[in-house]
Amino acid sequence: MTDxxxxxLxxxxxxxxGATADADGVNFAVASAHAEAMTLCLFDETGRTELARLPLPARSGDVWHGWLPGAAPGLVYGFRAHGPWQPAAGHRFNERKLLLDPWAREIVGRHEWRPEHTGADPRDNAEHALKARVVPAAEGFEWAGDQPLRTPLADTVLYELHVKGFTRQHPGVPEALRGTYAGLASDAAIAxxxxxGITAVSLLPVHQHIxxxxxxxxxxxNYWGYNTIGFFAPEPSYAAGADARREFRQMVQRLHAAGIEVILDVVFNxxxxxxxxxxxLSFRGLDNxxxxxLRHESRALYENDTGCGNTLDIRQPRVLQLVLDSLRYWVGEMHVDGFRFDLAPVLGRGHQGFDRDGAFFMALRQDPLLQGVKLIAEPWDIGPGGYQLGQFPAGWLEWNDKFRDTMRAFWLxxxxxxxxxxxxxAGSAELFHQRGRAPGEGVNYVVSHDGFTLRDLLTxxxxxxxxxxxxNRDGHGHNLGWNCxxxxxxxDAAVQTTRARLARALLATVLLSQGTPMIAAGDELGHTQDGNNNPYCQDNATTWIDWASADEPLIDFTARLIRLRRELLPLGxxxxxxxxxxxxxxxxAWFGPDGRPLGxxxxxxxxxxxxxxxxxxxxxAAGPLLLLVNAQAEDTGFLLPEPGTTxxxxxxxxxxxxxxxxxPAPATTVPAGAWVTVPGRSLVLLASA
Structure with a gap:
């Protein structure tokens, strides 16, 4: 087809x-080391009707490129890659498949599951395929002096949430904005x-997904969104209006004005x-x-270190470039403050397994734009040697599941x-200290999006x-919970009392510990998922925060804990x-209830x-602190040591x-040398008077 x-070109x-607009046209650049030719396909504004096929006229190394005079932002396009269909050799080219630009800033259409999208299907899929729309080089958003907050780790309290689920049922958010970026930036959400007193929202994936x-x-x-197709495009279903990029920027701007950082959960694995x-849809057809x-024994099959069917190959320069370009885009143009990397060991997998000095980590370390942002690893994947807790480079934070499991086990x-x-x-020193890491690089939590809510853990x-x-086969089978x-x-009043007491003890353990604390949205108000510990596919009241049933005293208690942490930082x-x-x-120093060191x-x-x-x-704190922990059912007396002050x-x-x-009232004091009763399943904090 030509027009x-x-x-x-x-x-x-x-x-x-990707596509870059200038004053006189648009430049297109797409990578494929193994394609034999590459065609730029142009569509009407709906993306349904193909208007022209223009072969890209130049190739520099593995990049095919061309400049289209007179083209402008708003143009809808895709690519067709020409080459062999040889799955056994790793090649899956089919010129009848319209392919999405991996660098697309805006995606046109909604994915429909149709047989035409299968690579071996002989039919043309262009009418129903996802396409990209060219966006302006400068979109003219007025940031009004917005700057990175750079909150120190010692002050950071992470709050993990889902953009939609957090406000979908919030009565204080205007109905038209509930479940959106604008809703997350609303007065009610920020209040x-x-x-x-949290300092950062850690958002479940907001990259466009299918x-x-x-x-x-x-x-x-896929409610959680861990199935990315657009690494530069904000998920449009989370936008109240038609311009998701602008609405996302407005959200970041408002959150920053309130002193709250924005961390994105990203899926580059x-x-x-x-x-x-x-x-x-895109990558497979451009250059599989x-x-x-791909597996060594059969390049028709994929390595599956992710459990999601395929694994992106960070060893390849263009894959590494995509990841870095995406990160820079979200920091430079969307003003986010950091990233949580899903299944992060994949990003460090070289030819010989995980390498903390691998190309991805080295590239981040020297990047002037990315050096100052928070980088948080989920330090495991399901591939060989996939558990890498404590092994990431200095400066990275890591989710500490050993903290989660130990604290659940000890209290429950x-x-x-x-x-x-x-x-x-005290910071899991054996994991971090011995490798030159700081205590704040461990992210302490007992609950995240993945698993039971805090209430359900105790129910x-x-x-x-x-x-x-x-x-009922999915989700964790070993939760270390207790139904009380x-x-x-x-x-049953006794069961409810026990559950409430343990919830407060677990929250206190997270927020008073050494490291960077993280709580999951809804745990501070008693949100339940009715026992579903893997609700990744439940876009409904199961996962939407139930504000109408919020436990207001528990919210106040959580806020008090965060305030104590901010004022005292008990473990420095x-x-x-x-x-x-x-x-x-x-x-x-550690001691038993009798005041003596433990043998x-x-x-x-x-x-x-x-x-x-x-x-x-x-x-x-101005002077010593005392933390007394009693995780057994019975009340226990503790002998208080001397504060060591006047x-x-x-x-x-x-x-x-x-x-x-x-x-306790602020004036409540207890003399040193006295016995203090610590109720069962509780924690007490004291300061030298």
Whole structure:
């Protein structure tokens, strides 16, 4: 197909990748090392009617390029890659498949599951394929002096949320804005963030994604969004209006004005094209062998270190460029403050396995735009040697699942001992300190989007995932939860009291520990998913925050914890040694309820769930702090040590057993040498008076 109404393509230049508009036309550049020819296809504004096919006239290395005089922003386009159909050799070219530009800033159309998208299907899929729209080089957004917040790790409290689910049922958000970027930037949403005192929202994926065919067939969707097709395009379904990019920028601008950073969960480990049976949408058709890791024994099959059918090959320069260009785009043009990398070991996988000095990490380290942003790893994938907690380069943060599992086990009656608890509370030094890492580089959490909510962790011991359509086989089977004596919701007052007390203790453990704390949205108000611990496909009231049932006292309690952390920073920014200072005070010392140091056997006593911490060198408190932990059911007396100051008393700051709103009065003091009763399943914090 040709159309002489379009000017002839000129050679243009091989950079930047994608479509770049200038005053007189648009330059197109697309990478493919193995294609034999590349065609630019132009469409009407709806993307349904193909108007012209123009062969790209130039090739520089592996980049095909051309400049179209007279073209302007708004033009809809796609590519056709010409080459062999040889799956056994890793090549899946089919010129009948219209391919999405991997660098697309705006995507036209909505993916429909049709057989024409299958790579081997002989039919042309252009009418129904996703296309890109050329955007202006400068979109004219007025940032009004917006600057990166650069919140120090010592002050950072991460709050993980889903853009849609957070406000979809919020009565304070205008109905037309609920579930959108604008809703997240609303006065009501920001008021909640400020009430809590969190410093950063960590957003589940906002890159444009598609829903898997299996889910669509069941009437479900990929609600979490871990199935990216557009690494530069904000998900349009989260926009209240037609301009998702502008609305996203306005959201960031408003959140920054409120002192809140924006962290994006990004998925650079795989694409939405799935395995060898999946659709040909973009990468597979442009250069299958150049984008994906293929198996050595059969290049018709994909390495699946992600569990999602394919694995992007970061070893390839263009794949690395895509990732870096995307990160720079979101920082430079969308003003985000950092990223959480899903299945991050994939990004460090070289030819010999994970390499913390690999090309991706080196490129980030020297990049002037990306050096100052927060980089957070989910430090595991499902490939060989995929568990890499503590192995990422200095400066990276890592989700610490050992903190999660230890604290759940210790508080909820599973196998654990005091040594585990102390290590996790004090920053997991054996994971980070020995590798030159800072305490703040461990992200401490007991609940994230992946698994039970905090309320459900204390309500269900068995997952209830039947609605996901996988016969309740999906999701974690080993949750280290406890139903407090009754499986499911109950009106039993004793069970409810136990659950509420443990929820407060777990929140306090996260927010008073050494490291960077993260809480999941809804845990501070008692949100339930009715026992579903893998609701990735539930875009409904299961996952939408239930504001109407919010536990207001629990919100206030969480805010109090965050305020205490901000004011005291109980465990500071440096590693503790346990050695005494010039006055004989240890920077950190552990003891049993009798006030004496623990012996080796006591540290490893699997039945003992009581522990005291004397913090002689807290981060910000004026004097020593005392943390008393009682995770057993019975109340326990603790002998209070001397504060080591001229004052011989302790001031009671926090008692998680007390009902929210009835916390100790500021003047409450207890003399040193006295016995203090710490109620069962609770935590007490005291300061030298």
């Amino acid at each position: 002489t109404s379009f000017a002839a 000129q050679p243009g230049r091989p950079w930047p990748m 909640h963030f400020k009430r809590l 829903d898997e065919e299996r889910l669509v067939a069941m009437g479900l969707s 795989h694409s939405a094209e799935t395995d060898e049976h999946g659709p040909t 062998a150049g984008w994906y890791r 009656g599973h196998p654990a001992h005091r040594g585990d608890f102390a290590r996790r509370l 269900y011991e068995q997952r209830r995932n039947q609605a996901n359509g996988e016969d 004596g009754h499986e499911g919701e109950t009106n 920014e440096r590693w503790y040694s346990g050695f005494p200072d010039a006055e004989g005070l240890p920077d950190l 080796a056997a006591q540290w490893h006593d699997a039945e003992a769930r009581t522990l005291g911490a004397f913090i002689g060198s807290p981060g910000r 004052q011989a008393a302790w001031q009671l700051l926090l008692d998680t057993a007390a009902q929210p709103g009835t916390q």
